Amino acid sequence: MRITLLVSFFLCYYYCIYITHASPNCLEDQQSLLLQLKNNFTFLDRKQLYSPIIHEIISRSTKLRTWIKTTACCNWSGVTCDNKGRVIGLDLSGEHIIGGFNNSSSLFSLVHLQKLNLNDNYFNTSIPSGFSKLEKLTYLNLSMAGFLGQIPAEISQLTRLVTLDLSFISYSTKPQIPNLQKFIQNLTKIRKLYLDDISITSQGHEWSNALFPLRDLQELSLYNCDLSGPLDSSLTKLENLSIIILDGNNFSSPIPEKFANLKNLTTLRLSYCxxxxxxxxxxxxxxxxxxxxxxxxxxxxxxxxxFPLNGSIHSLLIGFTSFSGEIPRTIGNLRNLFELDLSSCRFYGTLPNSMSNLTHLTYLQLSNNYLSGTLPSTLFTLASLEEIWLPFNQFSKFDESINVSSSVLKALSLKSNNISGRFPTPIYQIHSLIFLDIAFNRLNDSLQLDGILELKNLIALDLSYNNISINVNVTNVGHISLPNIRYINLAS
Known part of the structure; x- marks a missing residue:
């Protein structure tokens, strides 16, 4: 009995310690500052409304609604405290806050803040310079917060920042950072830097050299920042870079060979450059x-x-370039590949049978090339493949042994090839199909309407410009229906 009581005592004791540690008492001044902050905000709390400002339905607040006097602030949603009851983290992302934010905000009196997330709001004011008062910040996310005007230089005084996200900060104007070097020269602890859709207007060697002091930088995103070329190899001096996103700039230059020296690189995005x-x-x-x-x-x-064995590539997007040549059979080594886009290039030859190894592939886009030969049946056995886009090639026939038993295919386009012969009836069993286009080929067949009616989820069907007839004799007249169909083209 005494042992049972003793065990119960210790369990209760440690449970109380855990609760105290997990939910520290909130200091009175911290709670007061947070309530002031809430009272100055305009946010939707009662019901869903249509906003003519942002042209969409705004959902109600989920975090600010929990901020009430009768509950300790360390238990409020979006609030994190240290073991002394001081607010060190604040996450107000997605709260649909509209206005009520300036330099006099009580937010800037929460001087112990280490993490602040204001992502996805509609503040509709200039970015306050008061952020410089939050000297302990290591994480600051103002992305898609709806701020106006320029990026205040005071943010560069936050020397402890490890993550800074100012991407897509404005919904109306494109803010500027006139001097990138001056802006980031003191942010030497930065590991993740996102400045998407901010005008930086620097040439390649200027912005690359400006980044050089950020020796710990791991993730860099400068999408659509008005950067110009050349794409400078000095960027590779940042050896810890794992993510480089530079889409939508105008480099007018080659990709430096030295980019291959970035041994930690996981993501390289350079589209529209x-x-x-x-x-x-x-x-x-x-x-x-x-x-x-x-x-x-x-x-x-x-x-x-x-391609090497067990390649790590998940997404390979080469479309609308001047890449050419044959697709090597070693593409089957990319067993983790789920997205392959080689559209509007100059690839020729046949599709290698090794593509049957791509068991995670969900999206295949090979349109507008010079690919020929037989359509391999292995494409239809890939259990994860949802979209096959092969129009404007030179395929000549279907493989005779198509097996679709495990298919989850939703879209199949074979438009404008040279496919002749009979239409493969196993395709009727792909009940997940919503888009089927085999127009402008040389198919010579009589299709059964019964078979087509099996494709209950079809939204678009195009069989035009073939030598096809449709047998309308059906066995069950009561089920003549394609309930979701929106577009049918049976021309010629």
Missing amino acids: GLIGTFPQKILHIESLTILDISFNLNLHGSFPE
Whole structure:
């Protein structure tokens, strides 16, 4: 009995310690400051409303609604305290706050804050310079917060920042950072820097050299920042870089060979960058690389190397470039690949059978190339494949042994090829299909309406410009229906 009581005592004791540690008492001044902050905000709390300002339905607040006097502030949603009851973290992301934020805000009296997230709001005011008072901040996220005007230089005084996210900060104007070097020269602890859709207007060597003091930088995103070329190899001196996102700038230069030296690189995004020259194949051999997007660089030439065993690439987006050559059979080594886009390039030859190894592939886009031969049946056996886009190629026939038993295919486009012969009836069993386009081929067949009616989820069907007839004799007249169909083209 005494042992049972003793065990119960210790369990109760440690439970109380845990509760005290997990939910410290909130200091009175901290709670008061947070209530002042809430009272100055305008946020939707009662019901869903349509906002003519942002043209969408705004959902109600979920965090600020819990901020009431009768509850300790350390238990409020979005609030994190240290063991002394001081507020060290504040997450007000997605609260649909409209206005009520300036330099006199009580927020800037929460001087122990280490993490602040104001993402996804509609403040509709200039960014207060008062952020400089929050000297202990290591994380600051103002992305998509609806601020106006320029980025205040005072943010550069937050020397403890590890993460700074100012991406897409404004919904109306494009803010500027006139001097990137001056703005970040003191932010030497930064590991993650996101400045998407901010006008920086620097040439390649200028902004690359400006980043050089950030020796710990791991993630860099400068999407649509009005940067100009050349794309400078000095960026590779930041050896810890794992993510580089530079889409939507105008470099008008090749990709430096030295990018292949970034051994920690997982993501390289350079779409719509006006890249020229020849793509360095060695980049595709970086062992850690998972995402490569160099699409929409019309004058960027290149071809695929032999891919190493167990390649790590998840997403390979090469569309609308001048890549050419055959697709190597070693593409089957990319067993983690789930997205492949080679559209509007100059690839030729046949699709390798090794593509049957791509068991995680969900999206295949190979339209507008010079691919020929038989359509391999292995495409229809890939259990995860949801979209196949092969129009405007030179395929000539279907494989005779198509098996669709595990197919989750939703879209199949074979438009404008040279496919002749009979239509493969197993496709009728792909009940998940919502889009089917085999127009402008040379199919010669009589299709059963019964079979087509099996595709109950079809939204769009295009069989036009073939030598096809449809047998309308059906066995069950009561079920003549495609309930979701919106578009049918049976021309010629």
